[in-house]
Amino acid sequence: MKINKEYKEFTKNIIEDEHFQALKEDNHHGTNRFEHCKRVSYLSYLLTKMLKGKEEEAAVAGLLHDFFYGETNSKVAISYLNHPKMSAKNAKKYFNINDNETKIIETHMYHYALVKSIFPFINKDEKIKSKNYRPTSKEGFIVCLSDLLVSIFEVGRYKIKYDTCLYILFLMNIIK
Numbered sequence: 001m002k003i004n005k006e007y008k009e010f011t012k013n014i015i016e017d018e019h020f021q022a023l024k025e026d027n028h029h030g031t032n033r034f035e036h037c038k039r040v041s042y043l044s045y046l047l048t049k050m051l052k053g054k055e056e057e058a059a060v061a062g063l064l065h066d067f068f069y070g071e072t073n074s075k076v077a078i079s080y081l082n083h084p085k086m087s088a089k090n091a092k093k094y095f096n097i098n099d100n101e102t103k104i105i106e107t108h109m110y111h112y113a114l115v116k117s118i119f120p121f122i123n124k125d126e127k128i129k130s131k132n133y134r135p136t137s138k139e140g141f142i143v144c145l146s147d148l149l150v151s152i153f154e155v156g157r158y159k160i161k162y163d164t165c166l167y168i169l170f171l172m173n174i175i176k
């Protein structure tokens with residue numbers, strides 16, 4: 001199928017790379033980080049195509065948005081808000097990503113930053129300003145939204161509650 005063929009062309013060299021394959025060793029949302037990144041990438045690619053954005057950048061940045069090793073809940077280096085920078089650094093080291101792709105990776109946790117600004121008691125030692133995590137492109141908002149949707153799916157919260165729906169609608173409204 002044409003869409004799948006195009007998607008594979010955009011992502012093949014990353015998916016087959018040994019450094020990216022190593023993400024299979026890391027647990028993430030009850031699956032492994034390799035599968036999580038592939039899901040976010042493919043959903044980002046499809047949504048960006050629908051919204052007439054730069055689908056290759058969305059596919060690549062979606063794939064590399066969590067390109068780090070170790071656990072996200074470690075308080076030392078890999079906090080919820082440090083791992084985007086680490087992922088962007090790794091992505092630049094091993095793959096030839098452009099400035100927008102770098103920025104998409106660095107801002108993909110905007111959903112978490114927004115939640116933290118509403119509920120500052122969540123991880124209260126981690127001080128942030130949500131505007132510093134705001135995506136700067138359409139593709140950035142799409143990858144952020146895709147990460148949120150895929151994560152909800154992966155942690156098994158199939159029964160999406162009313163407030164979650166409102167939150168998703170809010171993010172989709174920003175993308176427009």
Ligand SMILES: [Fe+2]
Nearest residue numbers: 065066083109
């Ligand atoms: Fe992440």
Ligand SMILES: [Fe+2]
Nearest residue numbers: 040065066147
């Ligand atoms: Fe993620």
